[in-house]
Amino acid sequence: xxxxxxxxxxxxxxxxxxxxxxxxxxxxxxxxxxxxxxxxxxxxxxxxxxxxxxxxxxxxxxxxxxxxxxxxxxxxxxxxxxxxxxxxxxxxxxxxxxxxxxxxxxxxxxxxxxxxxxxxxxxxxxxxxxxxxxxxxxxxxxxxxxxxxxxxxxxxxxxxxxxxxxxxxxxxxxxxxxxxxxxxxxxxxxxxxxxxxxxxxxxxxxxxxxxxxxxxxxxxxxxxxxxxxxxxxxxxxxxxxxxxxxxxxxxxxxxxxxxxxxxxxxxxxxxxxxxxxxxxxxxxxxxxxxxxxxxxxxxxxxxxxxxxxxxxxxxxxxxxxxxxxxxxxxxxxxxxxxxxxxxxxxxxxxxxxxxxxxxxxxxxxxxxxxxxxxxxxxxxxxxxx
Ligand SMILES: Cc1ncc(COP(=O)(O)O)c(C=O)c1O
Numbered sequence: 131x132x133x134x135x136x137x138x139x140x141x142x143x144x145x146x147x148x149x150x151x152x153x154x155x156x157x158x159x160x161x162x163x164x165x166x167x168x169x170x171x172x173x174x175x176x177x178x179x180x181x182x183x184x185x186x187x188x189x190x191x192x193x194x195x196x197x198x199x200x201x202x203x204x205x206x207x208x209x210x211x212x213x214x215x216x217x218x219x220x221x222x223x224x225x226x227x228x229x230x231x232x233x234x235x236x237x238x239x240x241x242x243x244x245x246x247x248x249x250x251x252x253x254x255x256x257x258x259x260x261x262x263x264x265x266x267x268x269x270x271x272x273x274x275x276x277x278x279x280x281x282x283x284x285x286x287x288x289x290x291x292x293x294x295x296x297x298x299x300x301x302x303x304x305x306x307x308x309x310x311x312x313x314x315x316x317x318x319x320x321x322x323x324x325x326x327x328x329x330x331x332x333x334x335x336x337x338x339x340x341x342x343x344x345x346x347x348x349x350x351x352x353x354x355x356x357x358x359x360x361x362x363x364x365x366x367x368x369x370x371x372x373x374x375x376x377x378x379x380x381x382x383x384x385x386x387x388x389x390x391x392x393x394x395x396x397x398x399x400x401x402x403x404x405x406x407x408x409x410x411x412x413x414x415x416x417x418x419x420x421x422x423x424x425x426x427x428x429x430x431x432x433x434x435x436x437x438x439x440x441x442x443x444x445x446x447x448x449x450x451x452x453x454x455x456x457x458x459x460x461x462x463x464x465x466x467x468x469x470x471x472x473x474x475x476x477x478x479x480x481x482x483x484x485x486x487x488x489x490x491x492x493x494x495x496x497x498x499x500x501x502x503x504x505x506x507x508x509x510x511x512x513x514x515x
Contacts, residue, residue, distance in 0.1 A: 137246050138473045144459055145467035150497035153467040155295060155443050157329070157358040157411040157490035165396055168403035177402070181395045189388040192216060192379045193366070197394045200401045201366050204328075205349075206342050209368050213341065215378050216394070218386040220325055220352030220365035221247045224289075227321060227348060227367055228255035230381040231287060231374065238287040239280055241272065243445075243474035243481055245295045248323050252287055263480075266447070269436050270299045274308040281312070287319050292337060293326035296474050296486040297445035298438025300335050310344045319346045319374075326441035328356045328408055331416065335439055341368035348374075355441065355490075357400045357407050364389060364397040411490065415442050418489035421498055429505055432512060442490025445474075447483050450512035454485040460508075466500050 145153060169178050192198075193216025202211045217223040228251040232238060238252035242261045252259050260280040264270045277288065288309070293300050301309075313320050322340030327349075330336045340347035349368040353359035369375055382388075400407060422444065426433055431449070438444045448457050454470040455478070461468055469486040472478040488494070 137476075138469070141458070141467075141469055141473050145462045148462055148465050148467040150466040150500040151491075152487040152489075152494065152497045152501065153469050154488040154491060155441075155486075156355055156360050156488070157442055158414055158492050159360065160358045160400060160407065162396070165399040165403070168406060169399050172402065174399075174402060177395065177399055181392065181399070184391045184395060186391070189391050189394060191382060191388060192375075193389055194391070194394050197364070197398050197401075198366075200398050201368070204351075204401070204404075205339055205368055208342050208370065209339070212372075213368055213370060213375070215367045215369075215375060215382075216389050217365045217367070217382070218389050218393070219363045220323075220350060220354060222386055223350050223352070223365040223367050224248060224251040224321070224323065225254060226381050226385060227350070227378055228252050228257070228287070230377040231255070231319060232257040234258075235284060236286045237282045237284045238289065239277060239285065240289045241291070242476070243296060243471065243484075244291055245323070245474070248289055248291045248295075249476075251321075252289060257287065258284075264294075266297075266436050266445075266484075270294055270297045270445070272301055272305055272309065274305060274312055277309065278312050281316050281318070285316060285318055287321060288313060289321045289323070290340075291323040291325070293324075293329065293440035295326065295441070296443055296469070296484075297436055298326075298441045298443045299436055300330065300337065300440045303337060306337050306340075306343065310340075310347070313344065313346065317346075319348060320344055321348045321350060323350045325350070325352055325355050327351060328404075329412065329415065329442065330440040331412070331419070332439065339368060341370060345370050353397050353400060356411065357404070358411060358490075359397070359400050362393050362396045362400065364393050411442075414492055414494075415490055418491075418494045418498075421495055422487070422489055425498060425502060429502075429509075432505065432509065443486055443488050445481075445484050445486050447481075448485065449483070450508075451515035453482040455482065458485060461501070461504060464500070464504050466497060466504060
């Protein structure tokens with residue numbers, strides 16, 4: 131694979147040092163003191179002691195049992211600690227699974243626009259890749275017939291990301307069922323990036339985890355989004371197939387063979403405080419989304435969207451006279467960062483009028499106010515163009 135600059139790096143150069151961020155995709159970051167407070171409030175002195183005094187030796191391949199057990203509790207009975215593999219972050223999990231499963235004789239299916247790691251992991255693993263373009267006209271929904279149309283004899287892998295980054299939308303239960311049916315019929319694994327699962331704005335929209343729903347399904351998740359723990363740097367895969375699990379662990383030998391114990395313990399602390407942390411983050415999300423709703427109503431001449439129903443990001447269309455790249459540069463000059471369309475697609479002309487905003491952090495209302503000030507200052511000029 132030839133070197134390619136990460137799509138989001140280009141954006142970071144433009145927005146370096148901007149005080150008002152609408153760029154981030156995570157929820158309010160936790161800190162280490164909060165984690166300890168949550169643990170002590172629960173009477174869980176043992177985990178705090180384990181954090182303060184633990185061996186700096188290697189952790190077991192595939193992750194320690196106590197963390198794998200804690201993660202398995204997020205799923206139904208079909209997923210136990212034996213079905214979990216731990217990684218140093220979500221992106222490493224996506225990469226490692228692709229390398230374990232694919233080679234240059236294989237074909238994979240991915241969707242665009244989307245989070246870059248989700249789209250390129252099969253490419254980096256040497257697989258041939260078909261990209262299916264999602265569209266706002268279809269509310270960013272995957273059309274199972276489009277998937278069926280590109281399946282080849284050597285198709286081994288379909289990579290989906292639901293809830294969907296950048297739009298914060300979710301596929302319907304029926305679409306998930308149809309997709310699994312197609313994959314089963316053609317003996318294809320489905321890698322389901324579920325980094326935003328558990329952040330559905332209405333619990334009824336939550337989809338079954340792919341690892342539970344499909345015997346060849348793999349669910350990828352990480353501490354980064356629902357728990358506000360990007361810096362814990364722990365991700366995982368849940369899957370039923372023991373042979374594939376072993377292959378993935380074997381592949382880990384050539385990368386980050388084992389996660390840090392301090393990270394594992396912090397992940398256990400956060401997972402044990404899930405109820406409180408998720409409630410706190412969903413409260414912030416709902417509040418900020420309400421403000422975004424007001425903004426979208428007030429400025430509907432200039433912006434529209436498919437309203438998100440999960441997670442902490444939205445993909446917004448700018449109807450004015452600038453591309454999202456140009457708008458992003460002007461906003462950066464005004465101290466505001468957003469993520470233009472080129473961060474989510476290899477083709478920089480793809481949806482060039484769209485940009486992503488994040489609304490998972492407490493400081494988001496300040497950034498939205500700054501955006502509103504920018505729109506007020508420019509709306510006449512946009513109307514005249
Ligand atoms: C859809 C999606 N998957 C995976 C990741 C990566 O997770 P991590 O930060 O744990 O590597 C992200 C982070 O932005 C993401 O948005």
